[in-house]
Structures are given as C-alpha cells and as structure tokens.
Amino acid sequence: xxxxxxxxxxxxxxxxxxxxxxxxxxxxxxxxxxxxxxxxxxxxxxxxxxxxxxxxxxxxxxxxxxxxxxxxxxxxxxxxxxxxxxxxxxxxxxxxxxxxxxxxxxxxxxxxxxxxxxxxxxxxxxxxxxxxxxxxxxxxxxxxxxxxxxxxxxxxxxxxxxxxxxxxxxxxxxxxxxxxxxxxx
Amino acid sequence: xxxxxxxxxxxxxxxxxxxxxxxxxxxxxxxxxxxxxxxxxxxxxxxxxxxxxxxxxxxxxxxxxxxxxxxxxxxxxxxxxxxxxxxxxxxxxxxxxxxxxxxxxxxxxxxxxxxxxxxxxxxxxxxxxxxxxxxxxxxxxxxxxxxxxxxxxxxxxxxxxxxxxxxxxxxxxxxxxxxxxxxxxxxxxxxxxxxxxxxxxxxxxxxxxxxxxxxxxxxxxxxxxxxxxxxxxxxxxxx
Numbered sequence: 001x002x003x004x005x006x007x008x009x010x011x012x013x014x015x016x017x018x019x020x021x022x023x024x025x026x027x028x029x030x031x032x033x034x035x036x037x038x039x040x041x042x043x044x045x046x047x048x049x050x051x052x053x054x055x056x057x058x059x060x061x062x063x064x065x066x067x068x069x070x071x072x073x074x075x076x077x078x079x080x081x082x083x084x085x086x087x088x089x090x091x092x093x094x095x096x097x098x099x100x101x102x103x104x105x106x107x108x109x110x111x112x113x114x115x116x117x118x119x120x121x122x123x124x125x126x127x128x129x130x131x132x133x134x135x136x137x138x139x140x141x142x143x144x145x146x147x148x149x150x151x152x153x154x155x156x157x158x159x160x161x162x163x164x165x166x167x168x169x170x171x172x173x174x175x176x177x178x179x180x181x182x183x184x185x
Numbered sequence: 186x187x188x189x190x191x192x193x194x195x196x197x198x199x200x201x202x203x204x205x206x207x208x209x210x211x212x213x214x215x216x217x218x219x220x221x222x223x224x225x226x227x228x229x230x231x232x233x234x235x236x237x238x239x240x241x242x243x244x245x246x247x248x249x250x251x252x253x254x255x256x257x258x259x260x261x262x263x264x265x266x267x268x269x270x271x272x273x274x275x276x277x278x279x280x281x282x283x284x285x286x287x288x289x290x291x292x293x294x295x296x297x298x299x300x301x302x303x304x305x306x307x308x309x310x311x312x313x314x315x316x317x318x319x320x321x322x323x324x325x326x327x328x329x330x331x332x333x334x335x336x337x338x339x340x341x342x343x344x345x346x347x348x349x350x351x352x353x354x355x356x357x358x359x360x361x362x363x364x365x366x367x368x369x370x371x372x373x374x375x376x377x378x379x380x381x382x383x384x385x386x387x388x389x390x391x392x393x394x395x396x397x398x399x400x401x402x403x404x405x406x407x408x409x410x411x412x413x414x415x416x417x418x419x420x421x422x423x424x
Contacts, residue, residue, distance in 0.1 A: 009418075155370065
C-alpha cells in the first residue's frame with residue numbers, strides 16, 4: 001500500500017503483537033505449567049516478513065515472549081542466527097509454487113540444519129509458507145521434529161485445543177488436555 | 186577453451202532500466218566483498234549467487250541475467266541487502282528480473298495463484314460462497330462439540346467490526362480445522378473481529394509473480410472493502 005500510495009485510515013497489526021499485548025495485560029491467560037515436567041523443547045522460525053523486512057525486531061521479540069509464556073522459558077531453544085538476521089526457510093517469494101523443487105530443498109537445508117542443531121522436537125512457524133516449507137524439509141532431509149502453527153501451542157497451553165486441531169502434534173502431545181470422550185478437560 | 190568476453194560489446198541497458206526505477210538501489214557501489222553470497226542460502230543453486238548476479242548486471246550480461254532461473258530460486262528474503270556494507274538492493278533487482286520475463290513464461294504455479302487471486306480474491310481460487318460456508322460449518326462444529334465454546338461467534342463481512350483478519354487462504358481450504366484455534370483465542374479475549382470476503386486471502390502471489398497491475402488491483406480492492414464497506418480500524422495479519 002505504501003508502494004501504490006493507496007490512502008487508508010486503518011492500521012496493520014500482526015496477530016503476534018496482539019497475543020503479546022493480551023498476555024501482558026492479562027486478557028489472554030496462558031501458562032507453561034503443562035510443560036514443567038514434560039520439558040519438551042521448542043524452537044521458533046522467524047518469518048522474514050515480520051523480522052528483517054519490517055526493519056525492527058519488535059514483532060519477533062514479541063514472538064519469543066509469547067512462545068516462552070506458553071512452553072516455559074527453559075524449554076525454548078533459539079536458532080542461531082535468529083530474529084532479523086535469520087535465514088529464510090526457502091519457502092518464501094513464491095518458491096513453494098515456483099517449480100524449482102530441488103533447488104528449493106537445497107536452499108532449505110540451511111534452515112533444516114539450524115533446526116536440528118537446536119535439538120528441539122517442535123518448530124513453531126507463525127507463517128503458513130514457513131510451515132509448509134519446514135515440514136517438507138523434515139520429510140525430505142529426514143528430520144524428526146514436528147512443525148506447529150503458533151495458535152496450536154497457545155490453545156494447548158490454555159487447555160482448549162480440540163480433538164480435530166491436533167494434526168501437527170507428535171504422539172507425545174497428541175492427547176494432552178483431552179479427556180477420554182474426546183472433549184476438552 | 187573458454188573464450189574471453191569482450192566488454193566493449195556489452196551495454197548495460199538492463200541495469201540502466203532497473204536503476205531508473207529504483208535509484209536508491211546502489212548497484213554501482215558494489216565492493217565485490219561477497220558478504221551477500223556468504224550468507225545466502227540460495228548461493229550455488231544453478232551455479233549462481235548474489236554477487237555473481239550483480240557482477241553480470243554491471244557487466245551488461247543482460248540476456249544471461251534475464252534468462253537465469255535463479256531469479257525464481259532466490260526468495261527475496263533481504264538478508265543480502267541487510268548485510269551489505271553498501272546496502273545494495275538485490276531483492277528489488279530480482280523482482281525486476283522477474284518482471285522482465287514474459288508473463289506467460291513465469292512459473293505456472295505462481296502465475297496460476299496470482300490469476301486465481303485476481304479472479305476470486307484468494308490464491309486457492311475458492312468462491313466467496315464456499316469460504317463463507319466453510320467458516321460457518323467449522324464454527325458450528327466447534328459450538329456443538331466443544332461445550333466451552335457453545336457461544337462462539339464467527340462472522341463474515343460484519344460492518345463496523347474493530348478488527349478484520351487477513352488470513353492465508355490455505356487454512357480454510359486445505360486445513361479448515363486450523364481456523365478453530367485462532368477463533369477460540371479471539372473469543373477468549375473478547376475481540377471484536379470479522380472475516381472479510383473481498384480479497385480475503387492474505388497471501389500475495391501477484392507480488393511474487395512481479396505482476397504490478399495484479400498486485401495493485403488486489404490491494405485497491407482490499408483497501409476499498411475494509412475502508413468503505415466494513416469500516417474496520419485494524420487489519421490483523423495472522424502470520
């Protein structure tokens with residue numbers, strides 16, 4: 001919109017900024033107690049669009065705040081490099097639809113190695129493109145991590161993740177918070 | 186034996202052309218340090234890397250540059266520019282290389298998604314009615330199976346809602362159950378929000394295709410809908 005100088009009065013916000021704001025002001029009640037004993041490790045993928053491309057680490061720092069609040073600070077392992085200096089996952093710029101599959105996967109190997117290096121079992125990817133690419137990297141390069149949308153982890157930590165909303169969880173978390181009837185505890 | 190290039194046979198038409206559109210791109214300031222290349226995951230794909238690509242531009246190897254499939258392997262992530270001591274805008278160079286391709290020669294998948302978006306408001310090509318049906322259907326199922334959310338409200342095009350969601354269309358289309366968690370969070374914080382149904386796909390393949398006209402059209406239609414029809418104050422990017 002800046003590019004085309006289209007006048008507008010609304011403002012753009014990232015849902016991640018809002019999650020952080022809601023957690024800070026107490027509107028969104030989350031905690032990481034569920035992972036206190038499980039100690040399952042999580043890392044996070046910084047989407048280029050909310051890191052480097054906005055020229056500040058504000059949103060990617062909010063992302064860390066939210067993730068730590070829901071999985072526990074001690075269970076969060078950052079990739080190196082990260083935030084505005086992250087590596088693109090290789091799924092951006094239309095690459096997932098661009099047809100150069102072999103090259104896209106070779107590109108993504110850099111991200112794959114970073115993920116493996118963290119030792120984390122789960123990668124939180126708050127961008128649909130990153131999610132698809134990082135999941136494909138796992139299958140293609142033979143990883144054993146799981147790729148999650150951010151909202152999945154937030155709902156899991158709130159105990160409100162429904163039975164049908166668990167596609168991307170591994171067996172260790174697949175039934176966490178569900179009662180035997182399949183409803184939510 | 187490799188034949189040496191004769192530089193005097195080259196002109197730098199493409200560089201001049203792109204520079205006239207992005208004067209701040211600083212192409213001529215390259216120090217050839219290679220920092221861009223060292224930190225680029227697309228380096229070596231198709232035997233290409235950002236430094237080499239820029240050298241070719243500066244030498245006037247216009248045909249080779251414009252034919253290189255590397256422009257579609259680079260994701261325009263901007264890491265090269267952010268590390269560059271001279272802040273050379275390689276992502277915009279790539280964008281302009283993409284734009285120099287005949288539209289029907291650009292990758293079919295990206296082109297198809299762009300065309301669908303122009304036609305139906307989302308890259309998946311889903312008609313508005315199907316989108317509305319899906320969100321109503323998923324919301325109904327949540328209300329019926331998750332007692333805590335028996336009063337979950339999900340609306341489309343609700344005029345005057347404070348927030349409007351700008352969501353990737355792959356969620357309602359390929360994994361509709363992934364809509365639920367975000368709705369439930371919004372419900373818990375009592376957010377005042379709605380789904381738009383005009384240009385509702387948050388993705389933008391026309392930008393990736395370097396289709397200026399399509400990109401502008403999508404943005405204009407979206408802004409008009411939010412600004413004049415829905416009168417929402419905040420557009421929330423869900424990613």
